Amino acid sequence: MSDPIIICRDVEKWFGDFQALKGIDMEVYKGEVIVIFGPSGSGKSTFIRTINRIEVHQRGQIIVDGMELTHDVRNIAAIRSEIGMVFQLFNLFPHLSVLQNITLAPIWVRKWSKDKAEEIAQQLLERVGIPEQAEKFPGQLSGGQQQRVAIARALAMQPKIMLFDEPTSALDPEMIKEVLDVMIELAQSGMTMIVVTHEMSFARAVADRMFFFDEGLIVESGTPDDIFNNPQEDRTKLFLSQILTN
Amino acid sequence: MTDAANPKLASVNDRPPSPLKPIVWVQRNLFNNLFNSILTLLALGSIYFIGRAVLEWAFISADWRPVTHNPILYLVGQYPRDQLWRVGASLLLVSFLTGMSWGKWQGIMRSFALLLGIGLAILGIIPAGGQLGSLAVRAFFLINVPAIFLGYMLGSRKFVTSGWVLAGWLISFLLIPFLLRGVGEGTMLPAVETSMWGGLLVTLILAVGGILLSFPLGVLLALGRRSSLPVIKIFSIGFIEGIRGVPLITILFMSSIILALFLPPELRIDRLVRALIGMTIFSAAYTAENVRGGLQAVPVGQIEAAKAVGLNNFQTTFFIVLPQALRAVIPAIVGQFISLFKDTTLAIIVAINELLNIGKSILQSDVEFLQLQFEVFIFVAAVFWVFSYLMSFASRRLEAALGVGER
Numbered sequence: 156m157s158d159p160i161i162i163c164r165d166v167e168k169w170f171g172d173f174q175a176l177k178g179i180d181m182e183v184y185k186g187e188v189i190v191i192f193g194p195s196g197s198g199k200s201t202f203i204r205t206i207n208r209i210e211v212h213q214r215g216q217i218i219v220d221g222m223e224l225t226h227d228v229r230n231i232a233a234i235r236s237e238i239g240m241v242f243q244l245f246n247l248f249p250h251l252s253v254l255q256n257i258t259l260a261p262i263w264v265r266k267w268s269k270d271k272a273e274e275i276a277q278q279l280l281e282r283v284g285i286p287e288q289a290e291k292f293p294g295q296l297s298g299g300q301q302q303r304v305a306i307a308r309a310l311a312m313q314p315k316i317m318l319f320d321e322p323t324s325a326l327d328p329e330m331i332k333e334v335l336d337v338m339i340e341l342a343q344s345g346m347t348m349i350v351v352t353h354e355m356s357f358a359r360a361v362a363d364r365m366f367f368f369d370e371g372l373i374v375e376s377g378t379p380d381d382i383f384n385n386p387q388e389d390r391t392k393l394f395l396s397q398i399l400t401n
Numbered sequence: 402m403t404d405a406a407n408p409k410l411a412s413v414n415d416r417p418p419s420p421l422k423p424i425v426w427v428q429r430n431l432f433n434n435l436f437n438s439i440l441t442l443l444a445l446g447s448i449y450f451i452g453r454a455v456l457e458w459a460f461i462s463a464d465w466r467p468v469t470h471n472p473i474l475y476l477v478g479q480y481p482r483d484q485l486w487r488v489g490a491s492l493l494l495v496s497f498l499t500g501m502s503w504g505k506w507q508g509i510m511r512s513f514a515l516l517l518g519i520g521l522a523i524l525g526i527i528p529a530g531g532q533l534g535s536l537a538v539r540a541f542f543l544i545n546v547p548a549i550f551l552g553y554m555l556g557s558r559k560f561v562t563s564g565w566v567l568a569g570w571l572i573s574f575l576l577i578p579f580l581l582r583g584v585g586e587g588t589m590l591p592a593v594e595t596s597m598w599g600g601l602l603v604t605l606i607l608a609v610g611g612i613l614l615s616f617p618l619g620v621l622l623a624l625g626r627r628s629s630l631p632v633i634k635i636f637s638i639g640f641i642e643g644i645r646g647v648p649l650i651t652i653l654f655m656s657s658i659i660l661a662l663f664l665p666p667e668l669r670i671d672r673l674v675r676a677l678i679g680m681t682i683f684s685a686a687y688t689a690e691n692v693r694g695g696l697q698a699v700p701v702g703q704i705e706a707a708k709a710v711g712l713n714n715f716q717t718t719f720f721i722v723l724p725q726a727l728r729a730v731i732p733a734i735v736g737q738f739i740s741l742f743k744d745t746t747l748a749i750i751v752a753i754n755e756l757l758n759i760g761k762s763i764l765q766s767d768v769e770f771l772q773l774q775f776e777v778f779i780f781v782a783a784v785f786w787v788f789s790y791l792m793s794f795a796s797r798r799l800e801a802a803l804g805v806g807e808r
Contacts, residue, residue, distance in 0.1 A: 209705050236711035246706035250724045250803075259720060260710035312710060 160185045160220055160316065160347055161206065167214035168201055175201045177371035178215065185315075188342045189349045190358040190379075193368035194394060199351045200243075202368070203318045206349070207238040220315060236264055239309030243321040245301045247293035253280070253304050254289045257311045265312065272311070279307035283337050299330030303337055310341075317341065319350040353398055359383065367391045467763050467770045468780045473538070474763060475784075478599015478754045484583075484591070488602060489541035491577045493548050496521070498569050500549035504556020505566045509798040514549050516791070521545045574613065578606075595673040599754030601784065603673065607745040607755065608788075611680040612738050618681065619688025620727075624718065626693055637689070644686035649744055653679045657751035676748045684741045691733040695726030728803050735796035739789045757781050 159182040168176040175198045183189055191199045204210040205217060208224050208231050217224040219234045248256050257279060258272035267275075280286045283303040285296075293301055302322055309317060319338065323331045335357050342348055342361035350357070358365055358379050366376045367388070375382070375391045386392045421429070431441040468475070477488050496517060503514035525542030555561060581598065583590035598606075625637030644652070656679035661669060670678075699722050707717040727734070746757040754762070760777045764770050770777075 207709055209708060232711060232713065235709060238709075240706075240709035242702060242706060242709075244702055246700075246702040248703065248706070248721055248725075250728065260712060263716055263720070264711040308710065 157185060159183055161349075162218040163202075163206075163215070164217075165215040166202070166205060166212045166217060168198075168205060168210060168212050175371055176205070176212070179371075179373060181366065181373070183316075183347065183349065185347055186345050187347055187363045188361050190362040190365045191349065191351045191368060192353055192355075192358070192365065192394075192398075193374075196370075197368040198371040199368040200320050203320055203349055203351055206316075206318060207235050207240055209240075232264075236260075236312055237314050238316045238318060239312060239314035240318045241302070241305050241309055241320065241322045243324050245293070245298070245305045245325075247301055247305055247308070249293050251292075252289070253285075253291055253293065253296070256293065256304060257308045260308075261311050276307070276311055279310050280304075282310075282340075283307050284333070297330060298326045299333045302326065302330075302334045306334075306337055306341070316347045316349070319348065319352065321351050321353075323352065323354055355383075355399060367394065369394075463776050464773055465776055465780075467760075467767075467773050467777050470767075470770075471763070474759055475600045475756065475780075477602045478759055479597045480581075480599070480602065481593060481597065484593060485538070485541070487580050487583070487590070487593075489544075491580055492521075492541070493545060494573050494577065496545040496548045497552040498566070498573055500552020501556035501561070501566050501569060502552075503549070504553040504558075505561065505563055508802055509795055512798070513791075513795070514553065518546050518549045595671050596754075598673065600759045601756050603748075603753060604742075604745050604756045606673070607677055607680055607748060607753075608738075608742040610677050611684055611741050611745075614677075614681040615684035615688055615741070616734075618685035620692050620723070622685060622689035623692035623696060626689065627696060640682075641686045641689050644682055645690070649679070649683050649747055650750060652683050653747060653751050655679070656682075672751065673753060676751055676753055680741060680744065680748075683744075684737060687737050688734060691730045691737060692726060694733070695728075695730035696722060698729045699725045728800075731796055731800050731803070735792055739792050742789060742792065743785060756784060 161181070161183040163179055163181045166176055166179040167174065177198075179198075179202055181189075191203065193199050201210055205212045205224075206219065212224070220237055222230050222234055224230065224234060248259070251259065254273060254276055257276040258269070261267045261272040261275065262269060265272075277286060277289060280289055283306055285300055285303055288296060288300060288304070293304065296304065306322075322338065323334050326334065331354070335354060338348075338350070338357065339361055350362075352358070362379050364376060365379055365382045367374045367382070367390075369390055375386065375388045382391070383395070386395060432438045473482075473485075477485065480488060499510065499514045499517055502510040521542045525539045525546075556566060580590065581593065581602075582595070583592040585592050622637045622641055625633045626641065628634045628637070653676060656675045657672060660675060664670070703721055703725065704717055707721040712720065745755050748755050749758045749761075760781045764774055764777055
């Protein structure tokens with residue numbers, strides 16, 4: 156196997172006196188799909204937010220595609236344009252149309268022409284299954300449609316890595332599937348993905364490895380087969396029994 | 402399934418209830434019981450008597466001579482009568498650009514262009530004495546109507562971009578003061594000191610100038626107040642809190658009189674410009690606080706999303722944060738501009754002949770006018786009301802236009 160595209164070594168993070176991450180080690184290889192799960196407050200969202208430096212880690216090392224995350228602004232900009240992120244609450248720009256949401260960064264960061272950016276945006280809308288919504292505003296779309304636009308917006312920068320921070324937690328049940336389908340298609344296309352989610356059907360379908368977080372630590376990791384059929388730790392068993400019976 | 406099989410379906414209305422006939426509406430809402438009927442009659446009675454009294458005063462007993470005697474004074478003050486064409490040309494430029502904006506952007510600019518055209522056409526044909534009635538002045542007003550439509554035709558052409566129209570406005574804001582002020586003797590544009598300017602002209606210059614200058618300054622101060630750079634942050638807070646702690650009259654006094662005392666004579670800034678600077682910094686401090694309120698209302702997730710797609714701080718601020726922040730505070734900012742517009746009357750204390758001051762001097766210009774304060778002040782108030790209402794109207798239209806896709 157080639158070198159890992161993401162290397163995290165002993166990553167620690169405090170919010171005031173509260174230690175959210177207590178030394179996370181993780182290596183992610185190109186094309187891998189990683190699922191991170193765990194109880195709320197376990198640090199899983201904080202962790203993936205440190206990978207594109209929306210949260211700043213205070214100790215340890217994060218290296219993305221050969222570049223270490225430091226205070227160097229150029230490094231941060233370069234890394235952010237290689238990582239796409241999808242948020243729990245979509246965070247679409249409400250004052251811009253769907254098309255403008257998607258083309259803004261390619262035009263201003265990648266310096267593409269407007270025509271090229273719009274052409275690619277239209278292809279991405281096609282890919283996420285809502286080509287007819289290009290001229291609408293986010294407020295006119297359903298939650299599932301908004302999240303699919305958010306995925307298209309992240310993909311428009313042609314990232315090497317995609318981060319998903321609980322992408323289906325804010326959705327009505329009947330809309331979860333339409334978003335998961337897009338994510339599964341993306342995983343099968345070979346995208347490197349780190350997904351924080353409790354959707355175990357997604358993990359079973361496409362995850363290469365799973366990490367169980369609790370209290371700022373990785374408690375257990377392994378393939379979906381290991382985790383679902385042969386969990387080693389009591390905390391993992393307890394948590395899985397709670398979410399799988401629901 | 403047929404309707405017969407499901408009686409509930411058959412009874413479902415297939416159209417919304419039709420609106421009530423006027424007579425039925427009146428019966429149900431104004432005369433539905435004895436008490437309401439009495440109230441309705443009382444209200445109608447008072448409307449009748451008050452309305453009659455007002456109309457009788459306005460059309461029969463009021464003496465409008467101080468207003469009609471020399472209307473040009475209200476418009477431009479003492480601006481030399483042989484140079485009035487320069488004011489006319491400035492107005493023509495504004496009309497043309499308003500027409501162009503109508504052609505380019507439609508919406509609110511359409512209403513403004515039409516109102517401007519109608520207003521100027523009325524001024525052009527209204528029966529009036531003095532110089533306003535002269536053919537030349539009437540022509541000055543009436544020529545604006547074709548100018549607006551000419552601008553409209555040009556503005557609706559494809560090859561005229563928004564950038565052109567904006568550039569046109571920008572150039573006109575630099576050109577108009579130059580045109581009005583002139584250069585010197587012996588040229589096409591003999592110098593006209595600003596002490597000769599007056600009336601609505603000066604009121605509008607102070608208001609439009611103050612709004613256009615204080616808005617960007619206020620936005621910068623609001624951003625500065627949230628800056629992570631201590632020097633900028635402390636300066637912004639100091640400026641905002643310092644200015645907001647002082648009455649406008651004091652600021653006008655300081656900028657006009659005290660500043661002039663300390664500056665060497667060769668550095669003396671024009672009096673009207675000093676007043677404009679005073680109004681601008683005062684309004685900027687309030688605008689800054691309004692904008693800051695809007696900045697705080699933008700969810701942090703918006704900034705995270707902007708950063709996640711790779712926008713830098715500058716792009717995040719100008720494409721994501723400011724548009725949302727400003728939209729949220731349009732009513733507050735327009736309110737601030739309306740009060741700035743009315744506060745131009747305070748320039749009276751630094752001897753600037755704005756509209757209200759002209760009214761007062763007209764009252765004192767003729768013994769016969771001394772008792773006619775009411776007429777003059779009502780007239781001045783009406784002029785202020787029209788402009789303030791236009792701003793308020795524009796604010797509502799702007800909110801509606803920007804409300805598209807609101808969550």
